[in-house]
Amino acid sequence: MTDYVSGRGAPEQREARGDARSGNARNEGTANGVGGAEAMLPLADPVVGAIFSDVESAGRAAASLVGAVLAEDGDAVGEVHSVTPQRYYKQAGERGCRIDIEITTRSNERVIVEVQTSRDGKMLHRNLFAASRVFAATARPGTTAAQMAERMPRVIAVNLLDFAVREDNRELLQPVKLMYAKPPHRVALERFAVYNVQMPRVPEAAADFSDRLYCWAYMFYTATSKRMSIKEVVEMTPELQDFAKWDEGFRQYCEQYDRVASDPETREEYYRWIDEQMRQEGMVEAATLDGMAKGRIEGEIKAKIKDARNFLAMGLTPEQVAQGTGLPVAAVEDLTRRLGAMTPELQDFAKWDEGFRQYCEQYDRVASDPETREEYYRWIDEQMRQEGMVEAATLDGMAKGKIDGQREAKLEVARNLFAMGLTTEQVAQGTGLPVAEVEGLARKLEP
Secondary structure (H helix, E strand, O other), rough: OOEEEEEEEOOOOOOOOOOOOOOHHHHHOOOOHHHHHHOOOOOOOOHHHHHHOHHHHHHHHHHHHHHHHHHHHHEEEEEEEEEEEEEEEEEEOEEEEEOOOOOEEEEEEEEEEEEEOOOOOOOHHHHHHHHHHHHHHOOOOOOOOOHHHHOOOOOEEEEEEEEOOOOOOOEEEEEEEEEEOOOOEEEEEOOOOEEEHHHHHHOOOOOOOOOHHHHHHHHHHHHHOOOOOOOOOOOOOOHHHHHHOOOHHHHHHHHHHHHHHOOOHHHHHHHHHHHHHHHHHHHHHHHHHHHHHHHHHHHHHHHHHHHHHHHHHHOOOOOHHHHHOOOOOOHHHHHHHHHHHOOOOHHHHHHHHHHHHHHHHHHHHOOOOHHHHHHHHHHHHHHHHHHHHHHHHHHHHHHHHHHHHHHHHHHHHHHHHHHHOOOOOHHHHHOOOOOHHHHHHHHHHHH
């Protein structure tokens, strides 16, 4: 086992450290002690569950990790009573791992802590649900609400995240508390809190190895991002070796990781977990690509129909519109008939209702704004997490494909119209493209 205080016992250099999911990582683990099996992702569900298996094996590690988070509010861990890994369903057929830790603070307050590592958008909902069960457990026949409140322990959720839960705040730790919405703003429920530790913020944070939370986060982030074992991370970081000298909980965690990494059953469970992650990622990627292809086709058709409407309103004949857009003449003629029944009414409506006219103009502006499109993609990603990964990935791909397809279609129509001899202003008016972009396209098409 590695001496984490002195840094002795440097690991053998592996040829292919890069990806813990490769077949090589499976096969090189028995020849030289732990070998390649060391580089298991520390926040993988099987690894977390195996390390924090009980209070005897990981009580000090739990105290150090939780204490590093509680220090945000000036609190500290006094005693750890229990450490229990739990399994829960993240979605149909997929189980995740959380660690339930029961502690007493130095102020003699009982606290139940949940440490979770799952990557999904419903973590906060799950935190609230778990807290509600703890609170409900304090109820007894005839118990009043005041008596329940007296018996309620504090419930704290610590979420170790390999993604940023907030894009508008770059800090490593993101506390979540129930607050009064109107001033004076203060905590409304003292007995529940969530602490999100955003690992991707480690490179942006000030390197402060005197801060226990930073040490833990740096270790997790480096091991995960560089696909290294905990032993390798500590041995290449003198500051972590110093941290291990005075923090016995961190030292216990490192030793537990070594033990778990050399356990054949844990390794096999880890490989099954990795295979499942790869399967899911492959399904999502395939669904996204499929959705983008379908969305691009749909977007091109919708863009051409929109342009055809504009050109018909400008007085072009169906034959000219068909030549410019590439749509069949029969389709343009059918569109002409349908527009005759509905478009003039909306045009008349827009003439006397400036609000409707403003909405239409705002939509066009928003649809061409890069920042809004990026925010829209993030919104689609959130729907993906909420509605089901594969189905929503298809929607995401279709949404992006539609936008790409519409733009490509408009550029194609613009090129056709220039070939027909239309002016820059007419092309811009018909396609809805910015005049500057149309002028740039015209310059490119000049012989």
